[in-house]
Amino acid sequence: MKQEVVETIRKTLELLNRQWGLDSIPDIDIEIPKNEAMGDIATTVAMGLTKILKKPPRKIAEEIVDAIKTNIIPPLPVAMLRSNGSPAPFLKGGEGGFDIFESIEIAGPGFINFRFRKEFFHQELKKLLTKEHSSLRTDTGKGMKVQVEFVSANPTGPLHVGHGRGAAVGNALCNILKAAGFEVQKEFYINDAGLQVKLLGKSVWARYLQLLGDDIPFPEDGYKGDYVESIAKEIINKKGEEYRNKSFEECGGFFTTYAYKMMLANIAKDLKDFGITFDKWQSEKELYEKGHVQNALQNLRQKELLYEKDGAMWFNSTGFGDDKDRVVIKQDGEYTYFASDIAYHKDKLDRGFDTIIDIWGADHHGYIPRIRSALAAFGLPKEKFKVILIQMVALLRRGVPVQMSKRSGEFVTLREVVDEVGADITKFIFLTRRADSHLEFDIEVAKEQSSENPVFYVQYAFARISSIFRQAEERKGQGDDEDKRQCLALLTEDEELLLIKKLLQYPMVFEGSAISCEPHRITYYLQELAGMFHSYYNKHRVISDDAGLTDARLCLCKAVQIVLKEGLNMLGVSAPERM
RNA sequence: GCGCCUGUAGCUCAGUAGGAUAGAGCAACUGCCUUCUAAGCAGUGGGUCAGGGGUUCGAAUCCCUUCAGGCGCGCCA
Known part of the structure; x- marks a missing residue:
């Protein structure tokens, strides 16, 4: 739907540009008018050209519309037009060669509003039914490699709801990007090298001793959750009193490793039960063991971006837009968390990703400039690194x-x-x-399974359609899908055309969602589509004595179902046949 | 003090890369089930887009400023 208009405008502008003489043709913005009365689809391109052409927008719009109209008719043979030096007729988008536009009008300050003919909607609906999801997706990514890192919770406790939100968003985003032609890797970064996991180990160790009856103090700021005790109990079950008379220095490694691996397994299970899996779990510890941290810093050193001050090693992040330089090696010789993060993000680049997306809790926003500067130091253009912040x-x-x-x-x-x-x-x-x-x-x-719950609203639309199909099958054996599609022209009710139009808008919503990395756009769309279907369902009967009309309406229902399912799949939400 | 985010209907939030008369759900009120699932539908009311300037054909959207809320500003992670 969008494509047809963009092509029409583009070709028209090319034609007109013979008079205008512009270096290049501007981007063609397409939008869905808010108001149904304004048409099916609109462009603001005339308004955008006012500055360049120094003409009033409506005047430009007139030129464009005139040019379109004079090139629709007459439908001369392509060869004739070409020998004539004129462009091929470009409005015969219909498969039977019909004009696809009902009307093209100028409105308001200079909008050009297009209205499609019914035949076009029927044809596009047929395509949707035949091609299903391939007609719903746009190849936005063109095979670009993108890595999305999300959740990455410290393995020091169970996931909380905030992590869940990040997981849901990250997962949906990955589904969308994959469908949009990106090569996506979903990754969880494990902070298994720092003080936090050690503190977890110490907390478990203390609980272990306490459970065995030793009166020892619990670490300051230790992890106090019940899960710490559970892990301690498990260790008692497996190992008994083996570590009872040892200091933390002696057996801390065991407790730390045991505890965080336990937590990590829990996290993975929580995510799995939430319906989310990862392609890769990257260990921070491994980055150290493989020398990636040292190498990354060495690389910066060679670029003369590291310097020593006050006994510590600093990274010149201000050179890349950060507001202060950051320490990478502390006075005590230990690496900072930032050092391994530099290595981690360099590693992502080395693995050949074109775009890197990090999903963080919003409270980490202050961290963006320094990671951005590290990536910039390694040569990644600014726009290739994107952080999505998840609010509380x-x-x-x-x-x-x-x-x-x-x-x-x-x-x-x-x-x-x-x-x-x-x-x-x-x-x-x-x-x-x-x-x-x-x-x-x-x-x-x-x-509550009530109307306050938007997910039921959408799933219910899907289940209702499934129910209609069950009914239809009981009534009589229907013809095959191909036969039914011959009847699509019978879909002429306002609600039917509105529904088809809405279905055809899905690719635009999808594309926007992928480009902007905003899964919620699909959520909203699905609610709107479900609403239109419920409304239609209440006003018109799908199954009736009119066999042709019934077939046509079943096709429409099928199409709604295809799009609902596609959208729900993107969100990682199921589409139940019954509710 | 500095930086980032937020401020839209009574409530919760959308507003699609500056576009047309700012939308949805909930809550409130009125109707609709002997026919495909009432987890549904139809209808009614509801706004100084926090305030004030500016940019331009045009601003909820961009810039400046004030106010209110949230979050960051460690050689912690």
């Missing part, structure tokens, strides 16, 4: 905030929410907002 989730229960405090160990885990509410609902709700927008998540409301 405010968890509520019947409107009352549920407090989350990792310190006390009394925080609500992703698992608790998923177990109580369900994975589909949780994911969908996480995807109903822009990532960087605050999100209220009311557990009780989410659990």
Whole structure:
């Protein structure tokens, strides 16, 4: 739908440019008019040209529309036109050679509004039914390699709902990018080298001794969650009192490794049960072991971007837009967290990704400039690194905030929410907002199978259609799909054309969602589409005595189902046949 | 103090790379189930897009500023 208009405009502009003499033709912006009365699709290209051409926008729009119209008719044979030096007729987009536009009008300050003929909608609907998802996806990525790193929670405790939101967004984004022709790698970065995992190990060690009856103090700022005790108990079961009379220096390695691996396995399971898997789990520790951290710093040193000051090693990040330089090796000789992050992001580049997307909690936003400067130092253009910030989730229960405090160990885990509410609902709700927008998540409301719950609204539309098909089959054996599609011309009700139009808008929504890395656009679209279907369903009967019309309407239902399922798949949410 | 994000209907939020008369859901009110799933539909009301300047054919959107809220500003991770 978009393509036809863009092509028409582009060719027309090329033609007109013989008079205008511009160096290049501007980008052609296409939009769906807010108001149905304004047409099916519109372009603002005339307004955009006012500055360049120094003419009023409506005047330019007139020139464009005149040029389009004079080139529609007469439909001379292509060869004749070409020998004439004129462009081939470009509005015969219909497969039978019909004009695809019903009308082309100028409106407002200089919009050009296009209205398609019914035949065009029927033809496009048929394509959708035949090609299914290949007609819904755009090749935006063209095989570009993109890496998306998300969740990357410290393996020092269970995932909380905030991680869940990041997981849902990251997962959906990856689905979308893959469908949009990107080669995507989903990655989880494991902070298994720092002080935090060591502190976890120490916490488990202390609980272990306490459980065995030793009166030893719990580490300051240690992890106090119940899971720490569970791990300690498990160690007692497996190893008994083997480590009872040893200092943490002696057996800390065991406790630390055991504990974080345990937590990591938990995290992986939580994510799996949430319906999310990763292509790669990258260990920070491994970066050290393979010498990547040392190498990355060496690389910076060769570029003369490191310097020594106050007994520490600094990276000249201000040279790349950071507001202060950052320490990479501390006075005590230890690497900073930033050092391994530099190595990690360099490693991503070395692995050949064209674009790197990091999904972080919004509280890490201050970290962006330094990572950006590190990547810039290694030669990655600014626009190839993108950070998506995930805002906090405010968890509520019947409107009352549920407090989350990792310190006390009394925080609500992703698992608790998923177990109580369900994975589909949780994911969908996480995807109903822009990532960087605050999100209220009311557990009780989410659990209610009510109209307050948008996920049911969308799934219900899908299930309803499935039900219609079950009914249709019971009534009588229908012809095959190809036969039914012959009847599409019978779809002439306003609601039917609106629905088809909405279906044909999906690729634009999808493309926008991929380019902007905003999965929620699909969520909104699905709610709108489901709404239009419910409305149609209530006004018109699909199955009737009119066999042809029934077939046509079944086709329309099928198409709605295809798009609903495609969209839900992108979000990682299931499309149930029954509800 | 500096930086980033946010401020849109009573509530929760969209607003598609500056576009037309700013939208949806919820809440409130009124109707619709002996026919394909009422987890649904139809209808009604609801706005100083936080305030003020500016940029231009045109601003919720871009710039400046004020106010309010959130989050960052370690040789922590």
